[in-house]
Amino acid sequence: MAIMSALLTSLLILSFFSYATSLSSNHYAKTCPNVESLIRKAVRDAATNDKKVPAALLRMHFHDCFIRGCDASVLLDSKGKNKAEKDGPPNVSLHSFYVIDDAKKAVESACPGIVSCADILALAARDAVVLSGGPSWDVPKGRKDGRTSLASETRQLPAPTFNISQLQQSFAQRGLSLDDLVALSGGHTLGFSHCSSFKNRIHNFNSTTGVDPTLNPSFAASLKQTCPVKNAKNAGVAMDPSSTSFDNKYYKLIFQQKALFSSDKALLDMTKTKNLAAKFASSKDEFTKAFIRSMIKMSSITGGQEVRKNCRVVN
Structure with missing residues (x-):
């Protein structure tokens, strides 16, 4: 029974994920050409005032991708009886969500309805690494945002106590x-x-x-x-x-x-x-x-x- 339970859990988790073949580094080249500079500025401005921001954004992206894929579900607020991912036990220490809010506001002003929050978070995580003296890379873009965010699913995140x-x-x-x-x-x-x-x-x-x-x-x-x-x-x-x-x-x-x-x-x-x-x-x-x-x-x-x-x- 234990083996069957583990198998069913694995299949359930895998059903949430897919590797996108439609992502591309120039996804917004025509529809929002300044998207990367706008996000970079939001991250840089926040990091200038708070040195903890880069680490927070990198961790946020990781926690997002491990639940239902990189769909910005970690950014959704709890509503009514629905407790969202950000309020699950492993995520209560996540912070700096305002940086993504600021970046989204700037991007929406320039090109409304075009750039997903998931792409903004992925780009912000890259910029956070660069600002910390790390490497840069071309981030494939074209993700979509999810509509489901459940605190109960955060138990799927790898724990610091794992072997x-x-x-x-x-x-x-x-x-x-x-x-x-x-x-x-x-x-x-x-x-x-x-x-x-x-x-x-x-x-x-x-x-x-x-x-x-x-x-x-x-x-x-x-x-x-x-x-x-x-x-x-x-x-x-x-x-x-x-x-x-x-x-x-x-x-x-x-x-x-x-x-x-x-x-x-x-x-x-x-x-x-x-x-x-x-x-x-x-x-x-x-x-x-x-x-x-x-x-x-x-x-x-x-x-x-x-x-x-x-x-x-x-x-």
């Missing part, structure tokens, strides 16, 4: 490989984590030890100081010491036993993922090339039906 088998299954259900898993995990080079995402490694780890023995002892001690058992609601730490710069230090930290999440450490638990992590730790160029490939692949998972006039509500 390598759970991660592999989660990515595979979306047509993403182990190569994609390791490359996209590098997005953890940006941002901040609340204590709740890694408390399992520093408090009551198992029946014999309180702290994950694979954590660097001094690093674990610093985490415990920041995140005591009854920690402040918003307490946490930067994902890495250079958490506003897009680099390959994340992979180096994994091998130094200073990665925050169980899911980060899990990359060392399979030969292929460990070798890829080592490759990226030793070469930023190799990491950025792989990251670009995997971002394009992930962001090409589609599932929408319309172009919203307002990213927070369906038409």
Whole structure:
């Protein structure tokens, strides 16, 4: 029964996703030629005032694509009895939605009814990486926006407590490989984590030890100081010491036993993922090339039906 249940869950998830063959880098060349510059300005203006914006936009895009494809369903507000994705437990810490609102307003003013919110989010995520010192790439465009957003479906998101088998299954259900898993995990080079995402490694780890023995002892001690058992609601730490710069230090930290999440450490638990992590730790160029490939692949998972006039509500 357990095997049958897992199979049905996989089939249900896969039914939400498709890889779009109609996306193209010049999709708006005639209908909205300035779309990329308008979005870039909105992201740059917001990031100038808040250094947390780039990490927030990258994470937002990832969380969008893993639920029903990259259809901007994460942007929809809850309405009445319907609790939307953004209010699901894994997403309550998402922020900077106003940046997408600002970009959409600018784009609608220039070319109303043309550009989807899903495309705006995909482009904003790319611009966020660039603003953080990371690579640029041509974002395929032509996504449509979804009309369904359910908080209950956010349980499908890969959790920071996942082991390598759970991660592999989660990515595979979306047509993403182990190569994609390791490359996209590098997005953890940006941002901040609340204590709740890694408390399992520093408090009551198992029946014999309180702290994950694979954590660097001094690093674990610093985490415990920041995140005591009854920690402040918003307490946490930067994902890495250079958490506003897009680099390959994340992979180096994994091998130094200073990665925050169980899911980060899990990359060392399979030969292929460990070798890829080592490759990226030793070469930023190799990491950025792989990251670009995997971002394009992930962001090409589609599932929408319309172009919203307002990213927070369906038409």
